[in-house]
Amino acid sequence: MQTGYRYALNHQYDVAIQFDGDGQHDVSYVKKLIEPILNDEKDFTIGSRFIENISGFKTSFSRRIGIKVLSFFIKFTSGFRLYDTTSGFRASNKAVIKEFANDYPIEYPEPITVVELLKKGYRVQELGVNMKERLKGHSSIHSWKEFYYMINVCFSILIVGLRRYK
Template identity: 45%
Template sequence: MVKQNINNSPKVLVIIPAYNEEENIVSTVDSIIEMNYDYVVINDGSTDATRQICEEHQFNMLDLSQNLGIGGAVQAGHKYAHRYGYDIDIQVDGDGQHDPSFIPELVAEIERGVDLVIGSRFIAETAGFKSTFLRRLGIKWLSLWLKILTGVDVKDPTSGFRASGRNAIRLFSENYPMDYPEPDSIATAIREGLLVREIPVEMRERGGGVSSISGFSSLYYMVKVTIAIWIASLHRHA
């Protein structure tokens, strides 16, 4: 699904990773279609009706035969963008949390020369959803750790609402973390000399379903991502 490039504007693809998002996928995709963006749903081996719903609505979809996790699904989207010559790709999660009205602002920042733009909940006071206190505490820790090891201040390193320019698309097509990839991929981008910036966005609560990070998985997430960022930093200075 590649539309005609009009007036030399950048070709933009919205990547929608989806695992068991039968409650949210239609509204998420419809909101992208209304804004006239190209999109691809990455059905990550869903065990619910996500694939069937996408087929019934004739959504543009890559159907992964097994669950690869968020990293594998997003990388499949980057590979799609790279293969079809998109200038910019935007990750918009299938759970309805990301407000597509902010996509033009993400695109504009890429057009200014930034390689990776993070949509942040925490660089400006907004009315949007901010997550639980413990999650916010974990985000602050990862932000501090990322700054110590890379020198770059990213207030919302776990945000999956992000835009990648050609350099980042090329990098992430070849090298993208599999588990809980957002902070790790930021460290990878910085290690490779890419320019990373944040812009303020608002996010919403999930339209339905359950987050994959809760309970003991939150502790595992923190430990794993902390180590991953450290390793990425070591590679940078090797």
């Protein structure tokens, strides 16, 4: 993932879009995501399934609980209420591209990077988008690994909360 951001930095891109390749995301929402960035209102935008609930996206009960817990931890450490904590549909401006090119977590980067950006004072916004069911492939988060994932991410968020930036 970081490779993409490094590439964007090397080619001096103004905006980078992160987009899942499994058919879950809808290209038509890219415009909505990059608009606040082009207007220089936000530094980083996240496509969310849970805002405006356009698609009526259904997720499993355990997944919903997991997302609620992560949402709570993010609110606790950064004061920002994020609804779709694991969304991989995101857009970043030049400054954020630089951050990600320099340092990007290897494991489960989505929730952790958002907290890092918030702690560093970047302007983040979550925007409602439509998401489809996966055409193929599984989420990298499932079954017995779910517990490990939750522990890892919750601890990581708390550690980011302990860091002092600026």
